[in-house]
Amino acid sequence: MKFIYITLALSLTLLFSCKKDNNNTGTEYANEMYHSEAYEPLSQIVDEKNADYNSNPNNPYKMNMRKPVSNTLKINKFNPNFGNQGVIVPTTYHINKDSFELSGRTLKSPLKAKTTFLADSAILVEQGKVLYTNFCSHCHGETGQGNGAVGVVYKGVPSYSKGRVKTDTEGHIWHTITFGRNRMWSHASQINPEDRWKIVLYVQTLQNQE
Numbered sequence: 001m002k003f004i005y006i007t008l009a010l011s012l013t014l015l016f017s018c019k020k021d022n023n024n025t026g027t028e029y030a031n032e033m034y035h036s037e038a039y040e041p042l043s044q045i046v047d048e049k050n051a052d053y054n055s056n057p058n059n060p061y062k063m064n065m066r067k068p069v070s071n072t073l074k075i076n077k078f079n080p081n082f083g084n085q086g087v088i089v090p091t092t093y094h095i096n097k098d099s100f101e102l103s104g105r106t107l108k109s110p111l112k113a114k115t116t117f118l119a120d121s122a123i124l125v126e127q128g129k130v131l132y133t134n135f136c137s138h139c140h141g142e143t144g145q146g147n148g149a150v151g152v153v154y155k156g157v158p159s160y161s162k163g164r165v166k167t168d169t170e171g172h173i174w175h176t177i178t179f180g181r182n183r184m185w186s187h188a189s190q191i192n193p194e195d196r197w198k199i200v201l202y203v204q205t206l207q208n209q210e
């Protein structure tokens with residue numbers, strides 16, 4: 001008899017633990033084990049009375065993210081010319097994104113400012129070529145004629161060795177990669193500033209082809 005009662009109780013429990021709503025997981029045991037409450041690093045709510053209060057008491061200033069290491073620079077404060085004597089531009093990002101002319105005139109490659117440039121330049125151009133192949137050639141084409149597989153469909157991709165683009169200076173090209181230009185998007189989030197200068201070196205070899 002006891003056995004029947006137990007079976008009945010179990011079946012009823014099973015029956016009623018199912019719900020119609022597909023999104024309802026039903027009653028869960030120790031649900032914090034499955035659904036941890038994530039700290040949102042960039043949306044910290046510090047007001048303790050707020051129901052969504054999510055500040056992390058274990059971090060400095062109860063921040064949700066860790067405190068950046070000392071000397072960390074905001075990305076748009078990065079200065080690739082830091083430490084290079086005789087280079088005037090304080091921070092490339094102080095130049096407005098529409099100021100191609102100013103960049104073209106004032107931005108100088110920090111790679112070229114290195115005294116060892118001539119000895120290393122072939123390696124740098126080679127590295128620039130690899131980066132160019134990964135990030136640019138699908139639009140601009142292997143030889144910079146604007147005929148990459150994507151470029152042909154995307155349309156309006158210029159040749160590096162014709163018209164005005166042939167005379168684009170290093171600063172202008174760097175600025176184009178950093179901020180984009182018209183239909184070309186910015187590549188700043190994908191390529192670090194130094195690598196952008198390496199690409200510039202390679203693009204310059206493509207500008208100078210026949």
Ligand code: HEC
Nearest residue numbers: 135136139156157158165168173176177181182183184187
């Ligand atoms: C999605 C396709 C695409 C990709 C990827 C792309 N570009 Fe462009 N690029 C364009 C288009 C389109 C233009 C023409 C922009 C315009 O109308 O002024 C252009 C223009 C340029 C110019 C000429 C700017 C001027 O002065 O008119 C340079 C230099 C250039 N790109 C370099 C690069 C480099 C270097 C990369 C890789 C880091 C790259 N592009 C990646 C599409 C692309």
